[in-house]
Amino acid sequence: MVSIQEEVKQLTGFNLHLIPNEKFKTVNIVMKFKAPLNRETITKRALLPHVLQQGSEKYPSRKELQVALDNLYGAGLSIDGGKKGNNHIISFRLEVANEKFIPNESEVLENAIRLLNEVIFHPNIENDSFNETVFEREKETLRQKIKSIIDDKMKYANMRLIDEMCDGEVYQLHVSGYEEDLDKITAKDLYQYYQSLLQEDQVDIYILGDVDSGKLESIINANFERQDSPNPSVEIEEDQSKSSQSDELKEVIDNQNVQQAKLHIGYRTNIRYQDEQYPALQVFNGILGGFPNSKLFINVREKNSLAYYASSRLESHKGLLLVFSGIAPNDYEKARKIMEEQITAMKNGEITEEELSETKELIVNQLLETLDHPQGIIEMFYQSVIANAELSPNQLIRKN
Numbered sequence: 001m002v003s004i005q006e007e008v009k010q011l012t013g014f015n016l017h018l019i020p021n022e023k024f025k026t027v028n029i030v031m032k033f034k035a036p037l038n039r040e041t042i043t044k045r046a047l048l049p050h051v052l053q054q055g056s057e058k059y060p061s062r063k064e065l066q067v068a069l070d071n072l073y074g075a076g077l078s079i080d081g082g083k084k085g086n087n088h089i090i091s092f093r094l095e096v097a098n099e100k101f102i103p104n105e106s107e108v109l110e111n112a113i114r115l116l117n118e119v120i121f122h123p124n125i126e127n128d129s130f131n132e133t134v135f136e137r138e139k140e141t142l143r144q145k146i147k148s149i150i151d152d153k154m155k156y157a158n159m160r161l162i163d164e165m166c167d168g169e170v171y172q173l174h175v176s177g178y179e180e181d182l183d184k185i186t187a188k189d190l191y192q193y194y195q196s197l198l199q200e201d202q203v204d205i206y207i208l209g210d211v212d213s214g215k216l217e218s219i220i221n222a223n224f225e226r227q228d229s230p231n232p233s234v235e236i237e238e239d240q241s242k243s244s245q246s247d248e249l250k251e252v253i254d255n256q257n258v259q260q261a262k263l264h265i266g267y268r269t270n271i272r273y274q275d276e277q278y279p280a281l282q283v284f285n286g287i288l289g290g291f292p293n294s295k296l297f298i299n300v301r302e303k304n305s306l307a308y309y310a311s312s313r314l315e316s317h318k319g320l321l322l323v324f325s326g327i328a329p330n331d332y333e334k335a336r337k338i339m340e341e342q343i344t345a346m347k348n349g350e351i352t353e354e355e356l357s358e359t360k361e362l363i364v365n366q367l368l369e370t371l372d373h374p375q376g377i378i379e380m381f382y383q384s385v386i387a388n389a390e391l392s393p394n395q396l397i398r399k400n
Contacts, residue, residue, distance in 0.1 A: 004377060012225070014204065016217065021210060025101050035200070042088065047139060057123065075115070077116075116223075130191045132187050142177065146176050147179065154326070162266075259328075261329040265323040273386070273387040291359065294312070296310040296311060296339065306338065308327070
């Protein structure tokens with residue numbers, strides 16, 4: 001069993017998560033900003049990573065910022081946004097070489113943290129506004145990204161599934177934002193919102209690597225001074241009676257001129273990451289469609305040759321089970337019937353001991369593989385923050 005420990009310190013305005021690890025020769029720093037999903041802010045939050053990656057006050061162009069990263073022995077920086085449950089998360093990730101392995105260097109980590117501070121808290125600003133040229137260019141980049149979703153048929157089908165399944169719920173919101181909102185946003189509007197985000201979002205800083213925890217805490221305190229938020233980020237708990245949940249089957253068909261149709265089906269499990277039954281749900285999903293030995297893969301694709309792919313996955317923080325397949329349009333009824341038969345078989349407990357043991361082993365191997373990567377370790381620990389529950393990677397492995 002791999003033993004990975006996390007030390008959490010509550011500092012002024014943020015939580016510091018220290019994950020000692022001697023396996024990697026780099027130090028990974030991840031800063032996560034969490035806020036409830038909101039239709040009024042989702043497009044702004046989708047746009048911010050594009051703008052912030054283009055430079056800062058000290059390094060006002062992407063080229064100058066890249067030179068600064070290169071001077072830190074080729075450090076890597078990325079910024080992205082995503083949703084987990086009813087929350088939107090903006091993540092700043094910085095990976096830098098561990099100075100322990102560099103002769104005559106003792107300030108690489110501190111300089112890397114200063115650079116991250118520069119990118120987050122000192123963006124490229126002119127007259128209380130993001131740089132207009134950068135803003136307009138990145139707004140167009142996001143516009144093209146939103147428009148291109150329809151060309152990725154699997155992504156588009158999944159988006160449409162969530163649109164219909166979660167109608168009226170905040171989880172329905174598109175993580176890439178909305179084109180109709182882009183024209184309303186100005187460079188000044190976006191900067192004003194960013195200022196409020198810096199003050200109001202829940203912030204968690206993760207540092208993973210072979211580092212001196214005491215020295216690290218001192219560096220973090222010196223570089224990430226932040227006031228306690230007067231409005232701490234709290235996940236929206238929706239009134240389920242007003243949501244789109246229903247026992248009625250809802251069928252939606254989008255007609256497009258395509259050679260390969262997408263058949264996506266969504267189920268409400270009402271089991272989330274923090275629930276006692278979640279490990280059992282993981283096994284359920286694995287047997288149904290999570291792996292190449294799953295019922296969907298074998299019965300829909302292998303035995304009947306009805307799908308180019310057939311799989312399932314969980315939306316862990318929303319309690320959804322999503323089934324995906326790519327089929328020939330004329331095979332819709334037959335494919336759907338066989339897929340529904342697999343769900344019925346699962347409900348009836350038609351599961352062999354071999355399926356059960358193989359799937360458990362595959363889940364544990366998948367979790368262990370995730371723990372072989374620094375970002376995977378950090379994301380697994382962050383799941384507990386989203387779920388507001390103490391469930392370490394080791395505990396999750398033991399429960400499977």
